[in-house]
Amino acid sequence: MRRRFWGVVTTALAIVFSPSFLVTVAGAPQAAKSKDSDQQRDLSGVWFTQGNVRANFAFEGGAPFLPWGEERVKAGPQRDTLVVLCIPPGVPRVWTEPYPFEIIMLPQRVLIVYEYQHLIRQIYTDGRDHPKDLIPTYMGNSVGKWEGNTLVVDTIGFNDKTWIDGTKHPHSDALHLVERIQRVGHDVLKVDITIDDPKTYTKPWTAQRIFDLKPGWEISEQVCEENNTYLFPPGDAKGEK
Amino acid sequence: MNNTRWVLIGLAMSLLLTSHPVLAHHGFANFQMDQTSTIKGSVVDYELINPHVQITLKVEQEGGKSVEWNVEGVSLNMMVRAGFKKDSLKAGDIVSVTGHPGKNGKPVLLLMKIMLADGRVLSAPYE
Numbered sequence: 001m002r003r004r005f006w007g008v009v010t011t012a013l014a015i016v017f018s019p020s021f022l023v024t025v026a027g028a029p030q031a032a033k034s035k036d037s038d039q040q041r042d043l044s045g046v047w048f049t050q051g052n053v054r055a056n057f058a059f060e061g062g063a064p065f066l067p068w069g070e071e072r073v074k075a076g077p078q079r080d081t082l083v084v085l086c087i088p089p090g091v092p093r094v095w096t097e098p099y100p101f102e103i104i105m106l107p108q109r110v111l112i113v114y115e116y117q118h119l120i121r122q123i124y125t126d127g128r129d130h131p132k133d134l135i136p137t138y139m140g141n142s143v144g145k146w147e148g149n150t151l152v153v154d155t156i157g158f159n160d161k162t163w164i165d166g167t168k169h170p171h172s173d174a175l176h177l178v179e180r181i182q183r184v185g186h187d188v189l190k191v192d193i194t195i196d197d198p199k200t201y202t203k204p205w206t207a208q209r210i211f212d213l214k215p216g217w218e219i220s221e222q223v224c225e226e227n228n229t230y231l232f233p234p235g236d237a238k239g240e241k
Numbered sequence: 242m243n244n245t246r247w248v249l250i251g252l253a254m255s256l257l258l259t260s261h262p263v264l265a266h267h268g269f270a271n272f273q274m275d276q277t278s279t280i281k282g283s284v285v286d287y288e289l290i291n292p293h294v295q296i297t298l299k300v301e302q303e304g305g306k307s308v309e310w311n312v313e314g315v316s317l318n319m320m321v322r323a324g325f326k327k328d329s330l331k332a333g334d335i336v337s338v339t340g341h342p343g344k345n346g347k348p349v350l351l352l353m354k355i356m357l358a359d360g361r362v363l364s365a366p367y368e
Contacts, residue, residue: 053367055268098315098367115318166268220318226291 040149047211055166057207072170086224088138090162172199
């Protein structure tokens with residue numbers, strides 16, 4: 001009898017102090033993981049803009065420009081910013097392009113394959129941080145982590161040659177993007193974007209895009225240079241983007 | 242030798258620039274998106290190409306004159322997804338096109354929908 005009592009006590013203590021019990025009580029990430037199934041974290045598919053294509057990340061009140069930002073807008077597009085020359089649009093502008101993209105889920109990475117210019121973003125989800133001393137690029141360096149069933153993508157390492165969107169919101173090389181990508185329904189993908197660039201804007205601002213799943217669509221060949229008269233100087237690209 | 246090469250390159254560029262004067266990547270800024278027009282005419286040329294699909298239509302006007310209209314679609318891939326095929330149009334087909342007119346006053350139209358010779362209607366994949 002006495003032996004049985006101590007057996008029950010020992011078992012109870014083992015359960016209470018077991019990692020899984022503690023995690024459940026504390027509501028730690030592991031608990032969220034068990035709640036958010038692999039299916040909810042599956043962003044895979046070919047997606048295309050819901051509704052009309054819009055080049056502008058519209059938001060109320062206008063962009064909170066610092067003087068540099070306003071000067072940059074007045075200066076207008078430079079030759080090395082022109083997507084008409086097949087230069088990458090950068091992020092987040094790539095979300096505004098009227099082409100589909102495919103998300104491919106890998107164990108340690110998420111790939112986004114944009115039909116437009118066949119750009120590929122690699123979002124590392126293996127826990128790594130951004131490399132030190134990044135060389136600035138058009139599409140930046142992305143790492144991701146899951147918060148519930150939302151993939152939170154952190155991107156830095158941009159050059160200052162692209163625009164935030166198709167309506168010439170500029171950015172500097174200090175641009176820091178956070179994109180929260182969530183499958184809000186089986187056929188609907190939501191991307192919430194926070195644009196933080198302390199060299200260009202007085203405060204971070206946000207944008208959102210909604211995409212529809214396109215079953216049966218495949219990412220096709222897209223050759224930006226084909227029939228592109230702007231490739232041949234002196235193509236007057238003034239006013240273009 | 243070098244001079245000859247540059248002259249040839251220059252000639253090639255001139256040909257490219259003049260043979261496809263309207264081809265370039267651009268958005269809808271060149272069109273009056275709040276206006277629509279409908280034209281009917283015979284197909285002169287149909288090019289399922291990047292960056293934008295091109296249709297040339299010969300439209301008869303009063304008095305017996307005709308005008309060639311340039312009807313522009315969006316990218317090849319998206320037009321194919323909207324149902325356009327290599328043989329959807331051929332020279333001589335009588336088609337009717339509704340679209341957004343250009344801002345420059347020239348006979349150009351951004352395709353919204355087209356009624357093909359066999360009566361089928363295809364629409365632009367997006368606006």
